Amino acid sequence: MTSESKYCRNCGAQVTNKYCENCGQRTSVYKVSFKETINDFIDAAFSLNAPLFITLKQLVVNPGIVLREYLEGKRKKYYKPVAFFILTTVAYLVIRSAIGFDPFTDTVVQVENTQNNQLLTKARDFMLFNINKLLFIFVFTLALFSKLFFSKRYTLAEYLAISFYLTGIYTLFTTLNLFLVVWVSKEMQLLGIFVMLVYFIYAMTSFIKTNKIVIIIKSLIVFFPISPM
Ligand SMILES: [Zn+2]
Known part of the structure; x- marks a missing residue:
């Protein structure tokens, strides 16, 4: 299968990149595996780049930045x-x-x-x-x-x-x-x-x-x- 003929497993749109241009899902998604579930959990709960961690830290350290950035459109960065x-x-x-x-x-x-x-x-x-x-x-x-x-x-x-x-x-x-x-x-x-x-x-x-x-x-x-x- 060449990259041009790939379809997004979430929304069905044709995809050529690492992420679907239509819905944002990873294109390399196959059967749900333990590894993926555990990685997703670690990402969501403990990763320093996870929205929850950033939001929590920033709300304590500099709440003004979270509030302004969230209202100005940085929705994905924050929980x-x-x-x-x-x-x-x-x-x-x-x-x-x-x-x-x-x-x-x-x-x-x-x-x-x-x-x-x-x-x-x-x-x-x-x-x-x-x-x-x-x-x-x-x-x-x-x-x-x-x-x-x-x-x-x-x-x-x-x-x-x-x-x-x-x-x-x-x-x-x-x-x-x-x-x-x-x-x-x-x-x-x-x-x-x-x-x-x-x-x-x-x-x-x-x-x-x-x-x-x-x-x-x-x-x-x-x-x-x-x-x-
Ligand atoms: Zn998609």
């Missing part, structure tokens, strides 16, 4: 915002249940047998059972507030993508913080909120390169109404 958010949420839920931590127990125990307590318990149960939905509400609220207060040149949809990234990092901090909360003290939950606030200010000042003081004040305004989450 998708919603996928990133889902991955970190799953990691949080898995680790939380693995170490058997209930984030709301401690605050409720002290006000036993009062009317307030019943309300708190109900609120707590609601939050525990709806944590995924609440995180989604958090993401949308963050996007809406960002659109209202920060640069108007970005659309609500763009702020939504940013919110998914930033909430993903928030969830990751919260996941790591679980270990401190369990092994050191419950008060460490406040540390989680504080770290997120600092990160949010850091991310927004690195994303929007105008007056730093203005961005810091706006970050505080946007963050505080939604921080009790």
Whole structure:
């Protein structure tokens, strides 16, 4: 078989190069093998060039670059915002249940047998059972507030993508913080909120390169109404 007569195994388009010009799949694809599956897994999970690793590293080191480049069109380089958010949420839920931590127990125990307590318990149960939905509400609220207060040149949809990234990092901090909360003290939950606030200010000042003081004040305004989450 000469290279001119090859067809893409994914979309059927005629291919002449290493990758299909129509869909981007490798042209040298044959039967699924263990080697290919293992290589794909290693590529996706551990490779320094994998979108997940680059996205994670850059969101911590220089969030502004990820946010600007993603919005400007570098979609393939980075792990998708919603996928990133889902991955970190799953990691949080898995680790939380693995170490058997209930984030709301401690605050409720002290006000036993009062009317307030019943309300708190109900609120707590609601939050525990709806944590995924609440995180989604958090993401949308963050996007809406960002659109209202920060640069108007970005659309609500763009702020939504940013919110998914930033909430993903928030969830990751919260996941790591679980270990401190369990092994050191419950008060460490406040540390989680504080770290997120600092990160949010850091991310927004690195994303929007105008007056730093203005961005810091706006970050505080946007963050505080939604921080009790
Ligand atoms: Zn193709």
